[in-house]
Amino acid sequence: MTLGSKGMKLSPDPHRRRMPWTAAKECVPGVVLDAKEKMVLDGVQLVGVECVDRASQVDPLEALRATVATSEYNTSTGKNIFQLASQVEFDGCGQRFYRKEWQEETYDKYVTLSAIDFNRDGNKGAAYGYVTFHGETTTRPVQMDFADVPGWHVEFRVERAVLFGVAFPPPPSIGADAPVDARSYRLRAHPWIDAADIPSPMLVLLA
Known part of the structure; x- marks a missing residue:
């Protein structure tokens, strides 16, 4: 039997240049995100395909950082209220929902979900709740x-669960034993200073 390549000479070009499909492939974690999600990753270099050439791969540490950042985004900050509420009992009514920036340093704020209406897809709609701050709470959803x-x-607690459609009173304000409507009171003294130690003119100024 005579082969068709009989008499052919070896090409001086590198093997992979002549046959690029033989280049070694290695699967790396693929990170395919849109422009909005890229901003969340805060500059992490992304890998846009499942398999890339060895020469085209990013540093393994960069690929790992991108994978970890994507996982954190999808599991902790990648969901909206409607997606979270659909996964808990009674559509999340009575539960506390908050954003990460609301819990930083001395700032504290959360929303107690009282009612929620989903759209056809279940990812959007309208949500209503009591907004609670330090010393303040909205008295109506x-x-x-x-x-x-x-x-x-979502901060889920079984004892907070409320049947869907059942009205419940506003939660106590943070740092108080009862809900406080900011429109119904005026601060007459600094909350962290004993009023008896403040001169009367200062009380007048703070009133």
Whole structure:
């Protein structure tokens, strides 16, 4: 039998240049995100395909950082209120929802979900709840802004669960034993200073 390549000479070009499909492939974690999610990763270099050439691969540490950042985004800050509420009992009514930036340093704020309406897809709609700050709470449910924006967390407690459609009173304000409506009071002294130690003119100024 005579082969068709009989008499052919070896090419001086490198093997992979002549047959690029033989280049070694190695699977790396693929990170395919849109422009909005790329900003969340804060400059982490992304890998856009499942398999890339060895020469084209990014540093393994960069690929790992991208994978970890993507996992953190998807599991902790990649869901909105509607996605979280659909996964807990009674659609999350009575549970506390908050964003990460609301819990930083001395700042504290959360929303107690009182009612929620899902759209056809279940990822958007309208959510209502009591907004609670330090020393303040809305006395009636308000529509929650940015409820469909990813970045929400839920603090689930079984004892807080409320049947869907059942009205319940506003929760106590943070640092208080009862809900405090900011429109119904005026701060007459600094909350961390004994009023008896403050001169009367200062009380007048703070009133």
